[in-house]
Amino acid sequence: MLPRPPSKAGQWLGVAKFILLVLALAWLVLQGAGAQGYHWQWYRIPRYLFSFSEAGFVPGPLLQGVVVTLRIVGASLVVALAVGLLVALMRLSGSLVAPALARLYLELVRNTPLLIQIFFIYFVLAPMLGIGRFASAVLALGLFEGAYASEIIRAGIVSVPRGQWEAAYSSGLGLWATYRRVVLPQAVRRVVPPLTSQAVSLVKDSALVSTIAIYDLTMQGQVIVAETFLTFETWFTVAAIYLVITVSLSAVVKFLEGRLAIPG
Amino acid sequence: MRSFSRILLCLTLLVALTLPAAAADLRQELVKQSTLEQVLQRGVLRVGMSTFVPWAMKDKSGELIGFEIDVASRLAQDLGVKVEFVPTKWSGIIPALLTGKFDVIIGGMGILPERNLKVNFTIPYDHSGMSLVASKKLAAGFSALADFNREDVVVVARIGTTGVKAVQKYLPRATLRQFDDEAQAVQELLNGRAHAFVTSKPKPTFLALQHPDRLFLPLPDTFTREPIGFALRKGDVDTLNFFDNWIRVVEDEGWLQERRDYWFGSQQWESRVK
Numbered sequence: 001m002l003p004r005p006p007s008k009a010g011q012w013l014g015v016a017k018f019i020l021l022v023l024a025l026a027w028l029v030l031q032g033a034g035a036q037g038y039h040w041q042w043y044r045i046p047r048y049l050f051s052f053s054e055a056g057f058v059p060g061p062l063l064q065g066v067v068v069t070l071r072i073v074g075a076s077l078v079v080a081l082a083v084g085l086l087v088a089l090m091r092l093s094g095s096l097v098a099p100a101l102a103r104l105y106l107e108l109v110r111n112t113p114l115l116i117q118i119f120f121i122y123f124v125l126a127p128m129l130g131i132g133r134f135a136s137a138v139l140a141l142g143l144f145e146g147a148y149a150s151e152i153i154r155a156g157i158v159s160v161p162r163g164q165w166e167a168a169y170s171s172g173l174g175l176w177a178t179y180r181r182v183v184l185p186q187a188v189r190r191v192v193p194p195l196t197s198q199a200v201s202l203v204k205d206s207a208l209v210s211t212i213a214i215y216d217l218t219m220q221g222q223v224i225v226a227e228t229f230l231t232f233e234t235w236f237t238v239a240a241i242y243l244v245i246t247v248s249l250s251a252v253v254k255f256l257e258g259r260l261a262i263p264g
Numbered sequence: 265m266r267s268f269s270r271i272l273l274c275l276t277l278l279v280a281l282t283l284p285a286a287a288a289d290l291r292q293e294l295v296k297q298s299t300l301e302q303v304l305q306r307g308v309l310r311v312g313m314s315t316f317v318p319w320a321m322k323d324k325s326g327e328l329i330g331f332e333i334d335v336a337s338r339l340a341q342d343l344g345v346k347v348e349f350v351p352t353k354w355s356g357i358i359p360a361l362l363t364g365k366f367d368v369i370i371g372g373m374g375i376l377p378e379r380n381l382k383v384n385f386t387i388p389y390d391h392s393g394m395s396l397v398a399s400k401k402l403a404a405g406f407s408a409l410a411d412f413n414r415e416d417v418v419v420v421a422r423i424g425t426t427g428v429k430a431v432q433k434y435l436p437r438a439t440l441r442q443f444d445d446e447a448q449a450v451q452e453l454l455n456g457r458a459h460a461f462v463t464s465k466p467k468p469t470f471l472a473l474q475h476p477d478r479l480f481l482p483l484p485d486t487f488t489r490e491p492i493g494f495a496l497r498k499g500d501v502d503t504l505n506f507f508d509n510w511i512r513v514v515e516d517e518g519w520l521q522e523r524r525d526y527w528f529g530s531q532q533w534e535s536r537v538k
Contacts, residue, residue, distance in 0.1 A: 226424030231359040
């Protein structure tokens with residue numbers, strides 16, 4: 001039994017309540033900082049976002065950090081989806097070795113902190129493999145989020161009704177053709193929403209790569225705080241930028257979902 | 265008109281008479297509100313610090329020892345209160361002071377103009393200097409600062425330290441890479457991904473002694489000299505005055521020099537840590 005949708009007036013009341021609540025929260029935060037005798041200097045922040053010189057628009061350290069964060073997130077997303085699909089198929093395969101391997105990887109990655117995985121890959125594995133900082137960060141994030149993505153993809157595949165498999169086999173398709181032409185196209189539409197929230201997690205988790213001296217958004221924030229001590233102003237700004245990135249990501253996916261939808 | 269000027273005169277007199285009283289009230293209020301007064305009432309001096317060998321570190325039994333620990337303990341003893349150490353990440357130590365997590369930073373903090381805009385510093389109770397320790401593999405044959413001032417040289421430092429400032433000033437061409445913790449910065453150097461690590465003396469010397477096969481000291485001595493002071497919140501003249509004069513007293517006593525000799529001039533304390 002779903003709750004009844006609110007009436008027109010009820011909707012407006014809801015919106016008003018929401019705005020009031022947000023304003024009250026913002027007021028509380030500012031009061032709290034003010035009560036501690038913190039001296040706000042918001043006017044010192046814009047120059048770290050961008051400035052204008054004779055040459056025109058100059059991106060500040062925060063925007064440079066956004067570019068690095070987006071590059072890391074983009075590359076990690078590709079790795080995570082590839083790893084996720086591969087591990088999901090391994091878990092569903094009929095062999096003895098593949099599911100066991102997939103299980104081992106999943107349990108290892110999901111039950112240890114990401115920070116430790118990043119340190120392990122960068123300080124222990126990377127010197128052996130001879131890969132750089134950026135590659136270490138992408139590998140660590142891709143493997144970590146890939147573990148979660150694989151479970152989501154597996155659930156999507158399992159949720160396709162048995163009848164679809166039987167119909168595909170009886171029309172003479174092999175295993176791979178069945179996956180490619182019948183099962184995966186249906187599974188993809190089901191897993192897009194949970195995968196989006198995983199991608200949002202990836203954006204936020206990418207902040208941890210600042211610990212291996214990659215100059216992403218968080219690291220740039222740390223450097224600005226260390227140089228100017230504009231602690232609250234800088235971290236609020238950085239948080240707002242992360243919010244903009246994740247909300248736009250969700251909006252893009254929503255749009256794509258509409259394009260992907262099966263008519264009828 | 266005459267009544268008006270009379271009222272004005274009365275008012276002027278009233279204001280003139282109450283002003284000194286108001287100022288006296290304000291002074292009393294300031295004295296009452298000072299950190300010093302609050303420490304005495306609480307019976308505990310809360311000291312913000314971060315681990316820097318040998319300023320502050322853990323000994324074998326997990327107790328804090330070091331030059332700063334001695335200074336803060338003696339300060340608390342002279343105030344007649346207990347001392348409580350609040351270990352804080354270096355990059356967040358000033359915000360923690362500003363938001364009242366502790367009363368004073370005694371943690372080998374170099375006096376920098378940028379820092380001084382946000383906090384007040386006492387007179388120096390010590391001087392420190394930056395030196396660097398380099399990787400034998402990458403920086404073989406480097407023997408002067410100029411050797412490190414090249415685009416292809418990577419130098420590591422801890423976020424928010426005067427080491428970062430020193431690199432920006434003396435090695436502007438080198439690539440600076442910053443880490444939040446000393447351990448990670450040192451690991452980067454040991455893994456051969458950076459040419460040198462810039463940090464306060466005597467840490468580079470210790471590192472070179474610990475890893476003689478991989479690290480060495482390219483410079484015989486420090487290349488900067490900086491004053492070290494206690495940091496406290498702004499607008500608190502009483503506490504600042506007390507700390508300044510306490511430093512003068514223990515300096516003239518010779519006690520500070522004796523502590524410096526023990527922690528920085530000798531290796532006697534090594535057995536307490538290992």
